Amino acid sequence: MPSAPTGRPRVDDRRVINGMVYKIRTGLPWRDLPDRYGPWQTVYTRFRRYALSGVFTQALQQIQAQADAAGDIDWLVQIDSTIVRAHQHAAATGRKGGCVDRNEPDDEALGRSRGGLTTKIHLACDGRGRPLALLITPGQRHDGVCAQPLLERIRVPRLGPGRPRCRPAHVIADKAYSSRGFRTYLRKRGIGHTIPEKADQQRHRRNCGRQGGRPPAFDRETYRRRNTVERCFSRLKHFRGIATRYDKTTASFEAAVSLASFLLWARSV
Incomplete structure (x- = not known):
């Protein structure tokens, strides 16, 4: 953990990290x-300093x-996303001129829907259900648009x-990631994939006849x-x-999700 060379005596890191974990676990203010x-100010x-400097992301990459x-990572990677409801306190940023921090988006990854404010967590996990990379977007962002940026993380x-x-x-991904562009991206990188084809894409390919090409390979046993x-999302939402x-x-x-992901890794290694 980063430490300041000068200043007041430093509060014990374990004590402070335990406070962060307790806050994320319970959701209290x-x-x-x-x-x-x-x-609590300390x-x-x-926590805010570590979040802006990417300390939790670096700790996750280190473990x-x-x-x-x-040789403990199963590189059969699964990608998916989940919707998270945003509390009304999350929208009270108190800034009228947009985001003042250039490292954060102006919308703060808050999307509006009929149910209210939502945020979407895009996640890539290994074959043992441990997070490898994550991406935070507004709730209405389509999964297929975020597939490539997620894998690049x-x-x-x-x-x-x-x-x-x-x-x-x-x-491995579901039908939301079934697009010609994403499949082409995976082939260029030499990554095998198991993604079911959408019904409208199947009809379009059949209507094109020979010009429609062959159907993409799909292994049902691997897709299972x-x-x-999904189990990884369930463990994360225990927080x-x-x-x-x-x-x-x-x-x-994002720092809170990274810290929770680090704890999932720490329990499994």
Whole structure:
């Protein structure tokens, strides 16, 4: 964890991190943190600092690198997304001129629907149901649009020399990701994929006759493993601060999901 070389005596890192985990686990406001975690201002300030500097993302990549070095990662990657309702406190940013932080989007990944404000978590997990990469978008963003940016976020460093591992061996996804552009992208990268074809795409291909080409390969036995990513979402939503979004900014909510993902990895290695 980063530390300041000068200043007041530093509050114990374990104590502060436990406060962050307790907040995400219960979903309570920062001001209501129990006294055993120290001043809530200290816990919040350090969480916000770590969120903006990407500390939790780096910690997640580090534990992934250790698992990859031990051959513990199943590179049969599954991708999917889930909708998260945003609490009314998440929309109260208090800024009228848009986002002042250039590292965060102006909409703060909050989308409007009939049910209210929503956020979508796009997730790529390995064959054992552990998060490899995540992407936060507004709730109305289509899954197929975010498939390529999500896969490009997979970056598992090497403990020794060498480039990070960025390419899955195989990708499993549902019909929402069935598009010619995404399949072409996977073929160019040499990534095998198991994605069912939509009914309208099947009709269009048959109507084109020989010009429609052959149907894409689809292995039903491999596709049955897609429930792994659903179980990963279920474990992440055991954290009430992730099942319902209370964070006002995208950086804070993404940091909360990254911290929860790190805990899932820590329990499995």
